[in-house]
Amino acid sequence: MARSQYAGGGRQASYAGHGTIEMTEAPAAAPGPGQVQIRVAYCGICGTDLHILHGAMDHRVRTPQPIGHEMSGTVEAVGAGVESIAVGAPVTVMPLDWCGDCPACTSGTQHICQNLDFVGIETTGAMQQLWTVPESIVVPLPEGTPLTHAALVEPLAVAAHDVRRSRLTPGETALVIGGGPIGQLIALVAARTGAHVIVAEPNAERRAFAARQGAIVVDPLNEDLAQIVQERTGGAGADVVFEVAGLAATALDATNHARTRGRLVMVAIHPKPVPIDLHRVFWRELELLGARVYEREDFDRAVDLVASGSLPCDEIISDVVPLDRTADAFERLADARALKVLVDVQN
Template identity: 75%
Template sequence: MAMTRYAGGGRAANYTKSGHIELGSSPAFPPDEGLVQIRVAYVGICGTDLHILHGHMDHRVNAPQPIGHEMSGTVEAVGAGVDSVRPGDTVTVMPLDWCGDCPACRAGHAHICHRLNFVGIETTGALQELWTVPASIVVPIPAGVSLQHAALVEPLAVASHDVRRSRLAAGETALVIGGGPIGQLIALVSAQVGAKVILAEPNADRRAFAARHGATVVDPIADDLGAIVSEHTSGAGADVVFEVAGVAATALDAVRHARTRGRVVMVAIHPQPVPIDLHRVFWRELELIGARVYEREDFDHAIELIRSGLVPADELISATVPLARTLEAFETLTTAQALKVLVDVQN
């Protein structure tokens, strides 16, 4: 899609090259037909943004450009023909722009379009004061949800999609391998489903967070994860295993800890092929499930979880920094204690 569909304006934090974020500015223009101009409030920094900063995604990013896709803001102006939102509305963005014509789109799976444009990577993102995007990807946020909390909707939608793909049900046991931001959100969503949650994570602070919210926590370095899973499932294994750590060893562990006919959900991105115990998959008739991004119903579910207070939104936000200190937000996210770091774009 054309970059002009995602025009910006005002101050912006631009990714320029590996390791560099530079502050710049550009003029703003009224939105064209079908577009919405958003005054961006907060932008969350995620693992994908870290990959961009480290230069690992230069083949997809048209530097220099603002990146960022976890966001909240208020509608500044709308183009002709837009009646889904109006100026002053609180919104977020579902940052997927699909072609509508590939086999995936025609089959009803547009979120994994073969030619998917991920907004904020292939096109200009939200780390700018004004951001213009197609009305079709703008998601209204209900009254009563703060702008800070609204910036959590996108990562929570990822977790909602992962859990929905798993078909996790009340009373089942979910093993979450990896307690980073997405792993913690998967644990929270799983608990809301009514599942028993075991979370394996080597970092003590992240284990403590999960334990405060009802999970049984395991240090996979010091403890025997297999024995603990067996103890909590009467020897059967977990009904669902979410692999969120993204290393070869945890991919192997995922199938080892699943019960007969259990489901293993591959959440983490493995950029290179990793070993999987296919004999175990065969022997126990396991299901391997891929889970990528989200659909609109996942956004709606995430919004409701936040609106109803069913997830601890304030606790999930580890730090907030002004736009001029965006690079600091990236650095803070790399600490094991941080879950979600927000950039306050208007300050």
């Protein structure tokens, strides 16, 4: 399927540039060969979408364009040759379109393709009633999975990839610096891996959520994070530190909390270079790991976790708003008034 040719239709919430979301409408064409048309049920909003709204990604996003990539829905129609998905099936989408030819792809790391198109950024996204995508990126959902919960699969796959990259094992201690949506999901996946979890987060409501899930919580603005980590680990430090806050100060501080030969996973996107304490990396033989998006096995694990009913999905979802209130949902997330807001695309 040609890039930037992800067809849409029906009512759409489109990024129009200059910090604005506008409602548009477009006719829907039948899916072509190898394509699947999805009736989108719910679409979540993430930090990347906020960056798009604020104009930080205008070099990648056409305007006006429906955005969004955290979604769930049901198959409306299929094109010729589509055999893996049937009309009416519940699905989500793994929104990565790789080239297949670059060194990253040919080495088996297609998810970090050197020419990667992220669907919903470089191409039309899911904030529209009908969305046509290649069969190859459609992920079936187990029957009975609530579609509200299924809209969490994509961000949960990010967390699953981060934890898998960290090589976290049962009994280890994981420190999550930053308790926003992805940080909370990392904490949940880490706990289900059998780890002891500490979450450092200044927002009281987000700390309360993490505490309800069994994590040790720390207010880094008013408590001594280093002391608490030392107390909880017998003076050793955390086995794995996830830097999710995305601040220069937290990136610099992260190495201070890892044990000898501990692992530091850089999850947050730092758009500009920030200082890292490389002497500490040397002195304690730390590993510094990057973690970007996900692979199919991470997506499959996320589907299994959501379908199992073992995650507090209803608590993670702060609100569900109709499509014409998409701009309001962005505002709520921008000032940290919500953990995850879903857009009900059909209403």
